[in-house]
Amino acid sequence: MGALSTVSLAIDGGSPVRGPENPLPAVFPRDIPAAARPLVNEVLDSGFTVNMTGRFERLFAEACGMRHALCVCNCTTALHAATAAYRLGPGDDVVVSGVTDFGSVSCILWQGARPVFADVDPTTGNMTAAALAAALTPNTKAVIVVHFWGLVCDLAPILEVARAHDLTVIEDCCQTPLATYRGRPVGSLGDCGCYSFDGEKHLSTDVGGALVSDDGDLIERARRFAIARGGVPEPGYGRRHVELGQNYSYSQMNAAVGIAQLETLPAQNARRRERAALLTRLVSDIPGVHGPPVLPHTEPIYWLYFLRFDLAQFRVGLDELAAALTAEGLPGGTARYYLVPDSHTFLENRDLSHVPNAVGLLNSAYRWPWTDRYTEADVADMAGMVRKVAAAYRR
Numbered sequence: 047m048g049a050l051s052t053v054s055l056a057i058d059g060g061s062p063v064r065g066p067e068n069p070l071p072a073v074f075p076r077d078i079p080a081a082a083r084p085l086v087n088e089v090l091d092s093g094f095t096v097n098m099t100g101r102f103e104r105l106f107a108e109a110c111g112m113r114h115a116l117c118v119c120n121c122t123t124a125l126h127a128a129t130a131a132y133r134l135g136p137g138d139d140v141v142v143s144g145v146t147d148f149g150s151v152s153c154i155l156w157q158g159a160r161p162v163f164a165d166v167d168p169t170t171g172n173m174t175a176a177a178l179a180a181a182l183t184p185n186t187k188a189v190i191v192v193h194f195w196g197l198v199c200d201l202a203p204i205l206e207v208a209r210a211h212d213l214t215v216i217e218d219c220c221q222t223p224l225a226t227y228r229g230r231p232v233g234s235l236g237d238c239g240c241y242s243f244d245g246e247k248h249l250s251t252d253v254g255g256a257l258v259s260d261d262g263d264l265i266e267r268a269r270r271f272a273i274a275r276g277g278v279p280e281p282g283y284g285r286r287h288v289e290l291g292q293n294y295s296y297s298q299m300n301a302a303v304g305i306a307q308l309e310t311l312p313a314q315n316a317r318r319r320e321r322a323a324l325l326t327r328l329v330s331d332i333p334g335v336h337g338p339p340v341l342p343h344t345e346p347i348y349w350l351y352f353l354r355f356d357l358a359q360f361r362v363g364l365d366e367l368a369a370a371l372t373a374e375g376l377p378g379g380t381a382r383y384y385l386v387p388d389s390h391t392f393l394e395n396r397d398l399s400h401v402p403n404a405v406g407l408l409n410s411a412y413r414w415p416w417t418d419r420y421t422e423a424d425v426a427d428m429a430g431m432v433r434k435v436a437a438a439y440r441r
């Protein structure tokens with residue numbers, strides 16, 4: 047920048063685009079629809095005899111375009127219920143994206159199976175069919191496909207590889223409830239979908255999760271493992287425990303909130319998508335900066351929004367760019383901890399040589415939580431922050 051420059055970065059003492067007096071809207075406190083209150087009261091008035099969880103399971107399965115759902119206390123356990131119900135275990139390899147949350151990996155390890163990390167598309171951070179094929183071993187039994195950031199994976203070629211090798215396909219839809227691939231809700235294209243109702247996720251019931259599938263037997267096996275602790279009733283005796291199960295039960299009160307949240311989800315998703323598309327358009331002419339690419343025939347729903355920087359075009363590194371963006375008022379940071387083999391220090395195999403695209407992307411990305419509360423003016427300010435920081439640090 048020349049001496050005549052009048053715009054000084056907030057990190058250098060200038061005015062931030064959005065300072066503490068007018069910050070961008072935050073994810074919390076969450077809005078709880080008024081419809082939740084009578085439903086919560088119904089649970090309380092019934093003395094816990096109403097089956098609110100069953101009601102939410104039916105409604106959620108229907109919204110996801112599947113026949114059956116099992117609600118559990120979060121998605122880390124929904125994923126575990128899935129790997130247990132598919133009887134994955136010692137000697138089995140399960141391919142999972144190298145860019146994901148702890149929950150997509152712990153479910154494999156709790157079953158005694160081995161996670162094998164697949165690389166991702168260098169621009170989306172999502173697993174590709176080629177990466178899945180490259181990660182296969184003679185022991186591969188399943189794949190956990192993660193729709194990360196709220197972007198939808200290119201499922202058709204992934205399913206083709208999976209079918210050719212007789213793999214079970216578990217879709218981790220924690221960041222994409224009701225996102226679609228070729229018009230169908232994600233989670234309904236593989237064998238089952240797993241969802242989170244955590245406080246920070248799109249549909250929040252404070253905590254919660256669900257396993258959803260067309261396969262009623264799978265859901266009943268998962269219910270036995272995750273709710274009945276592996277027990278089956280035996281008339282005249284009580285019950286026998288036929289496997290080492292868990293109690294991952296969901297609460298009726300949370301389910302009541304879920305029913306109300308589900309009604310508002312489609313409109314919120316549409317708003318998230320629309321505002322994210324606007325931001326991607328607004329930053330598209332800034333050299334060296336890329337918004338999240340959207341695959342054709344998909345409707346993503348943006349849990350996080352991320353920007354990828356061509357670092358060669360800037361005179362500072364990612365951490366300096368990130369600090370400057372945050373100082374301007376963007377509520378985010380880098381996303382390196384999503385590189386599982388790096389951030390999960392207890393893993394046996396932490397070799398990063400098989401996931402170069404994941405390493406490259408997470409070493410050049412800045413991300414922040416996305417919410418349907420962002421207005422067009424907020425989005426315009428975000429683009430202004432990115433433009434300001436990129437201009438100041440351009441080579």
Ligand SMILES: *Cc1c(COP(=O)(O)O)cnc(C)c1O
Nearest residue numbers: 120121122147149150220242244
């Ligand atoms: C949030 C999340 C999980 C875990 O969900 P919890 O409900 O927090 O246990 C798993 N996978 C992905 C991709 C997530 O984003």
